[in-house]
Amino acid sequence: xxxxxxxxLGSDLEAVxxxxxxxxxxxxxxxxxxxxxxxxxxxSGGGDLDPDTYATPASFDAARAAVGAGLAAVDALAAAxxxxxxxxxxxxxxHAPGDRAMGFCLLNNIAVAAAELxxxxxxVLIVDWDVHHGNGTQKVFWDDxxxxxxxTHQWPLYPGTGAATEVGGPHALGLTVxxxxxxxxxxxxxxxxxxxxxxxxxxxxxxxxxxxxAGFDAHRAxxxxxxxxxxxxxxxxxxxxxxxxxxxxxxxxxLEGGYDLEAVRGxxxxxxxxxxxxxxxxxxxxxxxxxxxxxxxxxxxxxVLARLSDAGRTTGTGP
Numbered sequence: 001x002x003x004x005x006x007x008x009l010g011s012d013l014e015a016v017x018x019x020x021x022x023x024x025x026x027x028x029x030x031x032x033x034x035x036x037x038x039x040x041x042x043x044s045g046g047g048d049l050d051p052d053t054y055a056t057p058a059s060f061d062a063a064r065a066a067v068g069a070g071l072a073a074v075d076a077l078a079a080a081x082x083x084x085x086x087x088x089x090x091x092x093x094x095h096a097p098g099d100r101a102m103g104f105c106l107l108n109n110i111a112v113a114a115a116e117l118x119x120x121x122x123x124v125l126i127v128d129w130d131v132h133h134g135n136g137t138q139k140v141f142w143d144d145x146x147x148x149x150x151x152t153h154q155w156p157l158y159p160g161t162g163a164a165t166e167v168g169g170p171h172a173l174g175l176t177v178x179x180x181x182x183x184x185x186x187x188x189x190x191x192x193x194x195x196x197x198x199x200x201x202x203x204x205x206x207x208x209x210x211x212x213x214a215g216f217d218a219h220r221a222x223x224x225x226x227x228x229x230x231x232x233x234x235x236x237x238x239x240x241x242x243x244x245x246x247x248x249x250x251x252x253x254x255l256e257g258g259y260d261l262e263a264v265r266g267x268x269x270x271x272x273x274x275x276x277x278x279x280x281x282x283x284x285x286x287x288x289x290x291x292x293x294x295x296x297x298x299x300x301x302x303x304v305l306a307r308l309s310d311a312g313r314t315t316g317t318g319p
Contacts, residue, residue, distance in 0.1 A: 003264065004272060016069075029112050029140050042059050049106075059091070077252060087255060095134070110213050114209075122208045124146065127212045128153070130215025130218070132153055133162030142169045154218070155182070164178050164179070191233075222260045233285045235273065235282055235285075253271065266283070
């Protein structure tokens with residue numbers, strides 16, 4: 001929020017307060033058994049859910065409020081027909097699949113928002129630029145032809161998923177796009193990965209909404225990983241996703257990871273400043289490292305899609 005305040009938006013900033021997501025809304029993504037177990041676990045006092053993820057007695061309510069914030073954001077954009085939304089909520093969500101908590105995430109905020117839009121007949125593009133692969137979101141929409149999931153992330157790194165060969169299920173072949181990047185990769189490689197791997201799939205998919213898992217732990221100052229982006233790179237990525245939205249009022253960003261607070265502050269300000277046309281000083285974009293990982297991913301994705309396409313034509317089991 002300090003990054004938002006740095007923009008001095010005045011009356012151009014509208015704070016939208018949501019209500020906690022209902023169990024019906026959550027059940028579009030999460031199993032009823034998991035929701036019951038998580039609620040009971042928190043009410044009983046909480047504790048460790050896995051080696052990385054813990055809950056307190058208030059965590060289930062906090063997670064429902066975080067999901068509700070995302071739902072309120074897309075509703076506000078749909079009603080206004082203009083603007084861009086930034087969902088500054090905790091806990092984050094992109095590691096949570098439908099049936100468990102994982103990686104600091106209890107409920108998948110962006111996935112529930114996407115599922116709500118799909119229920120309204122929309123085609124949703126999710127771009128995840130967090131430094132960690134959005135395994136939970138990928139799993140939720142693996143075989144859903146209404147959602148295109150694109151993830152750029154350091155490889156190898158937690159949670160160990162996100163290879164370029166992971167391309168989607170039989171009903172959504174090619175609608176999962178992973179851009180695994182070598183440690184030390186710079187912003188130009190992230191942009192090249194989106195151009196060379198994701199752009200063809202996005203053009204064919206023709207999304208009606210764009211949602212972004214906006215983690216800022218790919219920043220070079222972050223202690224949790226080893227990519228080398230700057231706030232200027234995130235500003236450039238913001239303009240890329242803006243241009244993917246079909247019209248104003250169809251872009252929402254959801255805060256995910258980010259563990260250096262000044263890097264998060266500067267990157268949030270850079271992203272929203274770029275989207276809103278607010279001029280401010282940001283770090284220069286970075287370049288020079290990671291091209292080999294992009295070329296490798298392009299080749300691996302092309303090979304697996306060709307193999308699966310040939311198998312589908314031969315057996316009749318293709319999409």
